[in-house]
Structures are given as C-alpha cells and as structure tokens.
Amino acid sequence: MNGALIRLQCKMELLRIVRNPYFIFWSLVMPIAFYFIFTRVVNTGSPDADAWQGHYLMSMTTFSVMGSAIMSLGIRLVQERTLGWAVFMRITPLPGSIYFFGKMFGQALLHLLSIIVIFTAGYLINGVQLEAWQWILSGLWIMIASAPFLALATLIGAMKRVETASGVSNGIYLVLALLGGMWMPLDIMPPFLQAIGRWTPSHHFTSGGWDIAAGNLPELRSVLILTGYLVLFMLLSTYVRKKQQAV
Amino acid sequence: MSKDNANSPAVVLKEVSKHFGSKKAVDQISFSIPQGSVTAILGPNGAGKTTAISMMLGLMDPKCGSVEVLGRSPKDLKVRRKIGAMLQEVSVMDQLKAREIINLIRGYYPHPMSMEEIMALTGLTPEDLNKMAVKMSGGQKRKLGFALALAGNPELLFFDEPTVGLDTSARRLFWKTVRSLAALGKTILFTTHYLQEADDIADRIILFKDGRVAADGSPAEIKNKLTTRSVSFVAEQDTQHITARLNQVPGVTGVHLEDGRMYISADNTDQVLAVIFREELPVRDVATDTGSLDEAFEQLTQVTEEAV
Incomplete structure (x- = not known):
C-alpha cells in the first residue's frame, strides 16, 4: 500500500507545483533574463568571456534553485497550515513521513527542472561548453547542496501568516543572493559586505558551482559551511515546531 | 476489522x-x-x-x-x-x-x-x-x-x-x-x-x-431535565411555615412569591403535591406549570457566554 501512497502523494505535489504561475516566473524567467542581460547586453569587462559565461550560468542556476527552495516550500507550508490542511492531514491515515517525502520529492523535481531549463538556456544563449562530467557534477551539486535552503524553508514554514512568510522569505532570498555574490562578484562590494558574504550559505552554494565550471571540485570549506547551516536550520526548525505544539 | x-x-x-x-x-x-x-x-x-x-x-x-x-x-x-x-x-x-x-x-x-x-x-x-x-x-x-x-x-x-x-x-x-x-x-x-x-x-x-x-x-x-416544573398556589396563612416545610422536600430548588401566589420549583412536582395534600397545608387554588424548553436552554447558553 505504501508504494501506491507515495506515488499518489508525489503526483499531487507535482500537479500543485506545475500549476503555480509564480514558480515559472521567479524560478525560470527571472534567472534566465538576468543571465541574458549580464552575459549579452551589459559588458562586464571580464577578460575571459567563455569562463564568465560558465561562471554566471552557475550563479543563476543556484539563484533559481535557492529561490524555489526558500519561497515555494516555505510559503506552501504556511499556506497548508492556514488553510487547515495540515490539521486535516493528521486525522487521515497518511503517515507523516510519506507526506514529508512527497513534499521533498516535488521540490527535488522542481530543482531538477530549473537546472535542466537554465543549463539549456545557457547553451542556447551563449553556447556554454562544459565537459560532460562538469554538467553532471554541477547538477548534482546544486541538487544536494540546496538542502540547507530547504531546511531554512521549513523554518519559514513555521510562520503564522502567509503574508509574513512571503515578505520574510523574499527578503532573505534577495539578501542571500546579493551577499552570496550570485548577482555580481563579491570583489566589487565594500570589504565589510564581502566579509559577511563569505560566510553566507548562498555564497558557498554558488561557489561550489563556480569551482566545478572552472574544472575543479567544490572546496571542502564550502561543504563544511553548508553542512553547518543545514544542521543549524534543522535544529532551529525542530525547536520552533516543538514549541508551537506544546499547547 | x-x-x-x-x-x-x-x-x-x-x-x-x-x-x-x-x-x-x-x-x-x-x-x-x-x-x-x-x-x-x-x-x-x-x-x-x-x-x-x-x-x-x-x-x-x-x-x-x-x-x-x-x-x-x-x-x-x-x-x-x-x-x-x-x-x-x-x-x-x-x-x-x-x-x-x-x-x-x-x-x-x-x-x-x-x-x-x-x-x-x-x-x-x-x-x-x-x-x-x-x-x-x-x-x-x-x-x-x-x-x-x-x-x-x-x-x-x-x-x-x-x-x-x-x-x-x-x-x-x-x-x-x-x-x-x-x-x-x-x-x-x-x-x-x-x-x-x-x-x-x-x-x-x-x-x-x-x-x-x-x-x-x-x-x-x-x-x-432542562425544563423547570413548578407548583403554585395561594397561601391562606402563615407563609413562612409553608416555605420552611416545602424547602425540606427533596428536589425542591426554589420558592418565591409572585402576584400573591407562591411558586415552588422542583424536579419532581408530584412529591410537592403529595406533601401539600397529606399534611393539609393551608393553601388553595393549586396548579402545576412546565416552563418552556427553549427558554431554559437559552438561559443556559447565555450564562455560559457571559462567563467566558
């Protein structure tokens, strides 16, 4: 019975995601438009155009995936609670673990879709050429290293109102994108912002992609810092939920 | 199953x-x-x-x-x-x-x-x-x-x-x-x-x-249980004695005087009547009443809402 349950749950999650117009705009149209502007329209003065195009493709793909992780999961969790759906789920015989799995599966497919579409856009717009292992490894990196942002989304998902959650997640998303160097290189920012930026999860998420696009492996430091954030957000989210349930 | x-x-x-x-x-x-x-x-x-x-x-x-x-x-x-x-x-x-x-x-x-x-x-x-x-x-x-x-x-x-x-x-x-x-x-x-x-x-x-x-x-x-029943009558003399006596009857919840009639609220009005007739209390014009159910329920509802 569990196999059928999982399939059903995943199918419905997917339907909901695909029908959400905000996803298409924020996760696909925005990053691709940015990519086009900063590699074709604006002259960034980068000495090696090929390297820059690969580099910025990673910036925009991580930007997109981080956005759908924080925004769509977090806000959807709040929505489900305010609509009373989360309570209703608790009286149905659906095990909580399958409910959670369905959510994560939907989210993973969403990320995979973003990666494929934006990588394809990079190829079509600039003819970005990477080795096969670089495409695959960077795709995998973006899938796996998005975990801290999903954990952050569950923290946002604990908020009471959709409006608050949507405002807060928008803010976090833009600040992380800017400070992480996803939009423009950290080097052109004031030193104190650079110093903060180098400790953000977004910076390490995207720089892992840059490393792979440059023919290297992500730094160990990035892996460690992202793992640290994952643990931190998971602990915080668990703590907040426990506190909310203790009525 | x-x-x-x-x-x-x-x-x-x-x-x-x-x-x-x-x-x-x-x-x-x-x-x-x-x-x-x-x-x-x-x-x-x-x-x-x-x-x-x-x-x-x-x-x-x-x-x-x-x-x-x-x-x-x-x-x-x-x-x-x-x-x-x-x-x-x-x-x-x-x-x-x-x-x-x-x-x-x-x-x-x-x-x-x-x-x-x-x-x-x-x-x-x-x-x-x-x-x-x-x-x-x-x-x-x-x-x-x-x-x-x-x-x-x-x-x-x-x-x-x-x-x-x-x-x-x-x-x-x-x-x-x-x-x-x-x-x-x-x-x-x-x-x-x-x-x-x-x-x-x-x-x-x-x-x-x-x-x-x-x-x-x-x-x-x-x-x-929700409806209140009562026995009412006109007391001919010594209302204090009658009040004291009827208050002792089990199930009596209240006694009050209104327009010259005495009203005895009780769970079991038959018992009240039995006492009145057996002891030949000095009363006349005896009647029994059943209160309105809706009224009783409304009263219950209101009291609780005020308490919240």
Whole structure:
C-alpha cells in the first residue's frame, strides 16, 4: 500500500507545483533574463568571456534553485497550515513521513527542472561548453547542496501568516543572493559586505558551482559551511515546531 | 476489522481534562459512545465541545485522563483508517480541483467510498468537482468537507458544528444524509449548539456546560431535565411555615412569591403535591406549570457566554 501512497502523494505535489504561475516566473524567467542581460547586453569587462559565461550560468542556476527552495516550500507550508490542511492531514491515515517525502520529492523535481531549463538556456544563449562530467557534477551539486535552503524553508514554514512568510522569505532570498555574490562578484562590494558574504550559505552554494565550471571540485570549506547551516536550520526548525505544539 | 473491538465502544473518555492556561476547556469528562449510535454533544459556544472532539481525533492530548477510539489510541493508524471527520474550519489544498482532492484522500484508505456514492451523499455535482477547491463558495466547501470525511468509507464519523453557515435546505439535506449513514450502521458523533438539531437527529444527547457534562441521556430525558416544573398556589396563612416545610422536600430548588401566589420549583412536582395534600397545608387554588424548553436552554447558553 505504501508504494501506491507515495506515488499518489508525489503526483499531487507535482500537479500543485506545475500549476503555480509564480514558480515559472521567479524560478525560470527571472534567472534566465538576468543571465541574458549580464552575459549579452551589459559588458562586464571580464577578460575571459567563455569562463564568465560558465561562471554566471552557475550563479543563476543556484539563484533559481535557492529561490524555489526558500519561497515555494516555505510559503506552501504556511499556506497548508492556514488553510487547515495540515490539521486535516493528521486525522487521515497518511503517515507523516510519506507526506514529508512527497513534499521533498516535488521540490527535488522542481530543482531538477530549473537546472535542466537554465543549463539549456545557457547553451542556447551563449553556447556554454562544459565537459560532460562538469554538467553532471554541477547538477548534482546544486541538487544536494540546496538542502540547507530547504531546511531554512521549513523554518519559514513555521510562520503564522502567509503574508509574513512571503515578505520574510523574499527578503532573505534577495539578501542571500546579493551577499552570496550570485548577482555580481563579491570583489566589487565594500570589504565589510564581502566579509559577511563569505560566510553566507548562498555564497558557498554558488561557489561550489563556480569551482566545478572552472574544472575543479567544490572546496571542502564550502561543504563544511553548508553542512553547518543545514544542521543549524534543522535544529532551529525542530525547536520552533516543538514549541508551537506544546499547547 | 479485528474481533477484539467488534462489540467494544466506539469512543471511551475517562476523566479527561484539558486546560488552556488557567482556563479549563474540558474538566473531568467521562463517557462512552457505543458503536452504531448517533450522539450529539450539545452546548453553547465555549462549552468545550470542539476541544473534546479534538482530543477524540488525536489532534490534542488531554492533560489528564484517557481517550480511546475503537479500542486504541486515536493516533493509531489502524484507528485513523476507520474514522472520518468534518472539522469546523473547512480545509482545502490550493492548486487542486475538488475531484483531485477527494481522490487524493480516498487513496489514503484501504477501502474508500466510490466517487458516485460520495456525490450522491453530499450533493456535489460534476461541475462542483471540476472547480478549483479554493475558489468554491462557502456552501460548496462545506460539501467538500463532508465528502472528505466520507472518502475513506469510515465506521465512525465526527462532525464539529456541521451545519454552521448552511442554509435551511442544505441543512435538511445534510441531516437526511446523516440519517442514511446511521441506517448503514455507522457511529456518528456531532457537536451542535441547536437543541432542535440534537433532538431531531441524535438518539443520545451529552449536554456540555463550562467544560463539564451537565447532563447525558436520551433527548426526552435531556428535555425533561432542562425544563423547570413548578407548583403554585395561594397561601391562606402563615407563609413562612409553608416555605420552611416545602424547602425540606427533596428536589425542591426554589420558592418565591409572585402576584400573591407562591411558586415552588422542583424536579419532581408530584412529591410537592403529595406533601401539600397529606399534611393539609393551608393553601388553595393549586396548579402545576412546565416552563418552556427553549427558554431554559437559552438561559443556559447565555450564562455560559457571559462567563467566558
């Protein structure tokens, strides 16, 4: 019975995601438009155009995936609670673990879709050429290293109102994108912002992609810092939920 | 269906209490609901009805006491496969059509009810089913909530204030359906603050007041208990002696003088009459009265609302 349950749950999650117009705009149209502007329209003065195009493709793909992780999961969790759906789920015989799995599966497919579409856009717009292992490894990196942002989304998902959650997640998303160097290189920012930026999860998420696009492996430091954030957000989210349930 | 719970009660509450801060929402409640019965939890707003239902559904844990549903914890998956509920807040999922949501929930149960049967019981039309759930009207959402409660073809159904916000005809259709579900042998437990609904539908009423069970019995018994009866007469002399004597009669709840007549309120007016005639008390023009049921219930409701 569990196999059928999982399939059903995943199918419905997917339907909901695909029908959400905000996803298409924020996760696909925005990053691709940015990519086009900063590699074709604006002259960034980068000495090696090929390297820059690969580099910025990673910036925009991580930007997109981080956005759908924080925004769509977090806000959807709040929505489900305010609509009373989360309570209703608790009286149905659906095990909580399958409910959670369905959510994560939907989210993973969403990320995979973003990666494929934006990588394809990079190829079509600039003819970005990477080795096969670089495409695959960077795709995998973006899938796996998005975990801290999903954990952050569950923290946002604990908020009471959709409006608050949507405002807060928008803010976090833009600040992380800017400070992480996803939009423009950290080097052109004031030193104190650079110093903060180098400790953000977004910076390490995207720089892992840059490393792979440059023919290297992500730094160990990035892996460690992202793992640290994952643990931190998971602990915080668990703590907040426990506190909310203790009525 | 396991043998061990075939004839055991559907729901058993033993000395259950639940507090929110210093407020006692439910205070030392005990009752048992037999399988196949239709029970109404009747009481004004704030009497603890929803809190009691939430504990029976495993959505809240009692502070003390125990709650058993179909012989197990309400959180047990085996229990959840056999129950259905319609909560006060209608719950829907965004980006899905009514039909998709119903089918999703049906998929959670081992022996779901067929879509045709759900449509027949709830009155949902094919057009309703093709609507996005969040865009449905209040009445349609209620029907959807009812459909979700039925989706798993449950043995035991909980309805929390099911007719709030329904118009008269929708209300009638809902209760007609509940009767047919009862005829199929399903156990039904619902809350309401309308005495009329409880009286019409239920074969048992549990009356809640201030988080406690104020009365528990058949609708006739409850109505009997709610109505105040009194004996009245004109006293010919020595009213103080008569007052003192009648106050000693068991079941007498009050004595007062109005327009020259004395009114004796009592649970059992026959006993009062017996004393009057046996002891030849100096009275004349004896009459008995039965107060209005609605008035009595309204009074109960108001007192509690002021207390909240």
